[in-house]
Amino acid sequence: MIIKEVNILVIDDEAVIRDGCTKILKKEGWNVDTVENGRDGIELIKNKFFDILLLDLMMPGINGMEVLQEIKSQSPSIYTIVITGYATIETAVEAMKIGAFDYIAKPFTPDQLRLVVKKALSNKALIREAEYLRAEQEKGLHAIDQEKSKIRTIMNCMPNGVLVIDKDKRIALYNPIASKLLNISGDDPIGKDVDECINCKDLSIMISDTLRGKSSHNAGIVSEIAGNDAIPLMAHVAPVVMADSEIAGAVAILQDISHQKAVEKMKSNFIAKVTHELKSPVATITQQLNTLLEGAAGELSEEQLKMIEKAKLWGVGLIALISDLLSISKIEAGMSIQKKVLLDIREVVYDAIEILKPQAEDKKITINISLDNLPKINADREGMKEVFVNLISNAIKYNDSGGKIDIYGERDKDYLRISVSDNGFGISREDLKFIFERFFRAKNKKTRQIIGTGLGLPIIKEIIESHLGAITVQSEEGNGSTFTVSLPISEKPLIREGEPVLTNY
Amino acid sequence: MAAKSKVLIVDDDSDYGEAIKLLLEKKGGYEVALAYDGNEGIEKVKSERPDIIVLDVMMPVKDGYTMCAELKADEKYRDIPVILLTAVASHIAETPYTPRMGMETEAEDYIDKPVEPKVILERIDKLLKK
Numbered sequence: 001m002i003i004k005e006v007n008i009l010v011i012d013d014e015a016v017i018r019d020g021c022t023k024i025l026k027k028e029g030w031n032v033d034t035v036e037n038g039r040d041g042i043e044l045i046k047n048k049f050f051d052i053l054l055l056d057l058m059m060p061g062i063n064g065m066e067v068l069q070e071i072k073s074q075s076p077s078i079y080t081i082v083i084t085g086y087a088t089i090e091t092a093v094e095a096m097k098i099g100a101f102d103y104i105a106k107p108f109t110p111d112q113l114r115l116v117v118k119k120a121l122s123n124k125a126l127i128r129e130a131e132y133l134r135a136e137q138e139k140g141l142h143a144i145d146q147e148k149s150k151i152r153t154i155m156n157c158m159p160n161g162v163l164v165i166d167k168d169k170r171i172a173l174y175n176p177i178a179s180k181l182l183n184i185s186g187d188d189p190i191g192k193d194v195d196e197c198i199n200c201k202d203l204s205i206m207i208s209d210t211l212r213g214k215s216s217h218n219a220g221i222v223s224e225i226a227g228n229d230a231i232p233l234m235a236h237v238a239p240v241v242m243a244d245s246e247i248a249g250a251v252a253i254l255q256d257i258s259h260q261k262a263v264e265k266m267k268s269n270f271i272a273k274v275t276h277e278l279k280s281p282v283a284t285i286t287q288q289l290n291t292l293l294e295g296a297a298g299e300l301s302e303e304q305l306k307m308i309e310k311a312k313l314w315g316v317g318l319i320a321l322i323s324d325l326l327s328i329s330k331i332e333a334g335m336s337i338q339k340k341v342l343l344d345i346r347e348v349v350y351d352a353i354e355i356l357k358p359q360a361e362d363k364k365i366t367i368n369i370s371l372d373n374l375p376k377i378n379a380d381r382e383g384m385k386e387v388f389v390n391l392i393s394n395a396i397k398y399n400d401s402g403g404k405i406d407i408y409g410e411r412d413k414d415y416l417r418i419s420v421s422d423n424g425f426g427i428s429r430e431d432l433k434f435i436f437e438r439f440f441r442a443k444n445k446k447t448r449q450i451i452g453t454g455l456g457l458p459i460i461k462e463i464i465e466s467h468l469g470a471i472t473v474q475s476e477e478g479n480g481s482t483f484t485v486s487l488p489i490s491e492k493p494l495i496r497e498g499e500p501v502l503t504n505y
Numbered sequence: 506m507a508a509k510s511k512v513l514i515v516d517d518d519s520d521y522g523e524a525i526k527l528l529l530e531k532k533g534g535y536e537v538a539l540a541y542d543g544n545e546g547i548e549k550v551k552s553e554r555p556d557i558i559v560l561d562v563m564m565p566v567k568d569g570y571t572m573c574a575e576l577k578a579d580e581k582y583r584d585i586p587v588i589l590l591t592a593v594a595s596h597i598a599e600t601p602y603t604p605r606m607g608m609e610t611e612a613e614d615y616i617d618k619p620v621e622p623k624v625i626l627e628r629i630d631k632l633l634k635k
Contacts, residue, residue, distance in 0.1 A: 279592045279618075280518060280563075286619035287524040294622045296531035319619065358624055 006030040006121060007049060011041035011067065012056040012083060021054060024110045025117065038062035045075055052120055053080045057091060065095065072099040079120040161254035165207055167247060169194050181254050183228035200227060203252065206237045210250040227254065232261045271326055279322045286315035324455035343379045345418060346371040349407055352388035356396060363401045371409040375489045377416055383463040390456045391420040391483050397450050399424030416489050421482040427475040435473065436461045509536045510633055513555035515546035517564040525559065533626050543567025547575060550582055557632055562591035577611040586613040586632040590620065
């Protein structure tokens, strides 16, 4: 133990002792000061730092005991060794009770003096080292404690539920919101199996899939699940990936979406209302015109017929516009309405053709279908139906009587490609650039009479893109058009980073 | 000559009902009765004994789904074919009136409003022949 400098003070009324001590102690390399009475000693200690005090107990004026008491209260770190003229244990014991470290009896040998001072010094060094260690340890503990409490505070203050799972599917950490949303049960769920403490099958499957590395690009799996009390939750489970690409666990973030759900429901009701208020009257007008046109209310003159036919076209056009606007508002409200299921696209195309049969028959258009042995895809049935109703309807509308439509499907690596080709009017080079833009309509002599809203293709493009697919078109004016839809073939739910694409388990 | 088939049209929009009625009478040769909500519809089913029902979905008091479900639950009326008519576009998902053909209703057919004369005449004819 290295103590750089040692300062010793000797308070003794006897000059012999002062001189003797100075001589002996200085030889050890220590600094020695001496005073001859207690009052001077106390004053000196106020101004200078001393490690050791050698104090004579029997002094005229202020005696040693009083000095000791005063010094203990003033500079408690000084080690005091009392020098007693009467070698009585009683006085030494009394001094040590007040706080003296040790004692030495007059007369003493130089060795005895050195020994007692060294003992005090080493003890002091030891205490100092212990104090240093304790301080260090406390500092460390304090830091650890702060880091822990920081994480705890952040976790507890998060508005979302957080659940951390280790690679063996045991709970490593969770916050109060997670506990509330999932009703985490058990006395101490930490370290226990997820399925033991949480009754939520959907989340359990998501966690298992994530731990098995099933989520693509480590972006995690996003899905809507039902939590405690059937609270709708948006759950995002992401793997914890180590430097060696090993999956060490999973983190689940849970968001209560009951508010969004309520808004969605209000919106749906509003849409239903708008539909009723806006679309129903137009439907009635169109129906009345239909009945008139059929001659059910009496034969019409050719001019009356012509005018009513045109009025009916406006009605039909308005209905289509209302439907498309509602459809687009629905799409813009988010993809959460989509329900992706494993889908046989052939069924969807046949459904679409069934709807359009009257129009096709009216124009005597033949439809050839070649959609055999195609893999299923993960897609929203209604969305896909809308895509093909739209494409086939366009192929009928923008075609001459007696025209032809070919629907052909094939697998191209990880994609399913379905093309809808017609031998109709085709699209000019200039118009081709704009056909996926909202409210754009190709206008020429042949298409002027065709009712449309300019929203069909933009809508289906959005639907296809929300399935991570693409739509392309090839066309030449006067030589028909081919629209090709590519959709990813996937047994797994589709996942796109940062986007709440719903998956169905 | 065989007796005319009887169609019951249930629609809260009387103008719509009248337009279909006229069409079915003049062009389909049917006898047509009208009702303006689900409750009246049920009454008319009992009193008129229609061969087929054309039923609007969105109606006050009792909507078309409810009326259809009640008929299909009653074995006396279960076999009367029902065609649902609605102005809610089929691709607008998840409204209270979203078409639920083949899933939650047992209606035999479902048609969007407005309907082409040819289509409704064909569908009625097809269902009556079954």
